[in-house]
Amino acid sequence: MSADLPRDQDEVKIEKKVNFWQKLKKTYAEYKPYLISHHPNCEKYEEHVFKIREKKFCIGCFIGYPAAILGIGISFPLVFFELINVWIFFGIGIVFSCAVLLSLTHFTKKRGRKILQKLLIGMGSGFIITSIWELLSIVWYFRLLLIWVAIIVLNIPISLMHYKTHHKICENCEWKNDWKKCPGFQQ
Numbered sequence: 001m002s003a004d005l006p007r008d009q010d011e012v013k014i015e016k017k018v019n020f021w022q023k024l025k026k027t028y029a030e031y032k033p034y035l036i037s038h039h040p041n042c043e044k045y046e047e048h049v050f051k052i053r054e055k056k057f058c059i060g061c062f063i064g065y066p067a068a069i070l071g072i073g074i075s076f077p078l079v080f081f082e083l084i085n086v087w088i089f090f091g092i093g094i095v096f097s098c099a100v101l102l103s104l105t106h107f108t109k110k111r112g113r114k115i116l117q118k119l120l121i122g123m124g125s126g127f128i129i130t131s132i133w134e135l136l137s138i139v140w141y142f143r144l145l146l147i148w149v150a151i152i153v154l155n156i157p158i159s160l161m162h163y164k165t166h167h168k169i170c171e172n173c174e175w176k177n178d179w180k181k182c183p184g185f186q187q
Contacts, residue, residue: 038162040184044169047111060158063115064122071126079134090131096124097154103161125154 038058039045049056071093078084099120108114129147136143167177175182 039166040170040179040182041186042173042182042184044173045184047109047114050111059111059114060118060162063118064125067119067122068126068129071123072130073126074123075127075130076133079130086131086134089127090135093124093127093131096120097128099124100157100161103165121158125151128154 038061039048039056041056048059050059050062051057075084075089079086079089097120099117102108102113102117108117128150132147132150133143136146170177170179170182173182179185
């Protein structure tokens with residue numbers, strides 16, 4: 001099909017592809033720090049991140065997701081071999097996941113408490129995921145679909161609280177949520 005096009009149209013198509021990849025690479029370079037920390041490079045967000053070799057990482061993601069995997073790793077064999085009833089893990093998972101509500105208080109203002117909260121949320125989510133897998137007697141791919149839905153549902157309150165907190169912090173800043181001008185989003 002492209003053989004039918006005159007050479008200059010082929011060159012235009014190639015140039016557009018090159019421009020697309022250049023823009024994508026530039027955008028990635030600009031937002032790379034934000035991808036692993038999810039927070040602007042701003043003193044108001046210091047309690048939301050931790051540093052490893054001068055790179056900032058989001059406490060929620062880099063504590064919560066591994067904790068969820070750990071929760072699955074702990075609960076799955078115990079439930080699978082019927083050493084502990086699945087409903088116990090489901091209940092503990094619900095209770096642990098409710099640690100997200102601590103964000104509504106000043107309890108999680110300190111980094112250590114925030115880390116503990118993220119561990120509880122992650123472990124609770126892992127226990128819930130194991131429970132869903134074990135409680136449903138349906139084809140495995142439907143189980144995975146329902147687990148995916150559960151992950152989305154478990155993330156909704158966290159995302160809403162993050163939005164509320166970030167909006168409040170950034171709205172009270174001199175850049176008023178204008179991330180293009182905010183130096184916290186610049187490299």
